[in-house]
Amino acid sequence: MKNDMKIAVLIDADNVSDKYIKYIFDEISNLGMPTYKRIYGDWTKPQLASWKTVLLNYSITPIQQYSYTTGKNATDAALIIDAMDILYSNNVDSFCIVSSDSDFTRLATRLREAGMYVVGMGEKKTPTPFISACEKFKYLEVIASNPGETGGLNNQIGKQEHAKEGMTSKKELIQSLKTIITESSDEDGWANLGEVGSRLNNRYPDFDTRNYGHSKLRPLILSLNQFEIEARRTNKNQNSHYVVRNKTK
Missing domain, CATH: 3.30.420.610 (LOTUS domain-like)
Structure with a gap:
């Protein structure tokens, strides 16, 4: 795997907390340069208000997607459409999909079929199909609480705490x-x-x-x-x- 890849970073704001953003981009920096930095959500919702300062600090482009129909995730559809547009632009080598939602399983599979290196990032609750569809998958709780290194959310988490449900025993x-x-x-x-x-x-x-x-x-x-x-x-x-x-x- 190269560490100079051009990466499209696509974040599902409905399924990711803004507290992880520093650790997400620290991890991405080990792979290459984030060429696209986009985040998707209905920004009229008060629960996404905490993202506003983060977006400015990290130069992330917010993509507004209204929830037109109850029970349908318009945010997922917008992210998927953008991902395919970026794929066909031939401007990137890799995609990083930040979400704990299994709805992106088929997208990850399709991007890999096109020769893209696909990294997923999500919480430990992420369903196995999405994890398996990615070439690599990073647990947000782990990269944000890395034992033995400073800067984690909770460096006091014990070693046994990491081998939890969703990880290989x-x-x-x-x-x-x-x-x-x-x-x-x-x-x-x-x-x-x-x-x-x-x-x-x-x-x-x-x-x-x-x-x-x-x-x-x-x-x-x-x-x-x-x-x-x-x-x-x-x-x-x-x-x-x-x-x-x-x-x-």
């Missing part, structure tokens, strides 16, 4: 790691840690080491007590990479 994670390592290992059972991480990301769109209280993959794997990790030199300049294998009983 540690038991399943361990089993998947063992399988991936076995499939990609050499004759001595060692597999490249970077390759293992890539396969894990492909298998679970919502995988993030921060979900389990760690900022990197290596300390997470070591904490599981099921694996061995070694550093290997790759050339005469003593550059090294890490390899991992399943512990033998």
Whole structure:
């Protein structure tokens, strides 16, 4: 994945709190440059008033969408139409859809079919179909309360708190790691840690080491007590990479 992508950031104001906005754009900055920054909602509603200052500070363009019919989500329709217009403009490499709404599942799938890198961001209540439709999915509660780093909403959240409903359990994670390592290992059972991480990301769109209280993959794997990790030199300049294998009983 490149970190210089041009990204269209589309936010569903009906399903996202303004308190997450800093963490959303901090996360996006790791991927590339937000070329489009748009947020959708009925701005005549008083519950969206808290967004006004945020929109100015982050130069986000509000898209007004009136709720013409009760029970129909006009905001979703407006976001989807804009996303397709942006897709056909050929001005971006990636989309970031910020919502906890499963109504964007088909949109994420269609964008990926067109070759776009699709990142989803939403709360832990986000339905699995939307998570699975994205190439990567980030939980807003996690990126806003990253243990061991300053600036989170609540740095006191314990490590066990992160492995909640909606995330892969540690038991399943361990089993998947063992399988991936076995499939990609050499004759001595060692597999490249970077390759293992890539396969894990492909298998679970919502995988993030921060979900389990760690900022990197290596300390997470070591904490599981099921694996061995070694550093290997790759050339005469003593550059090294890490390899991992399943512990033998």
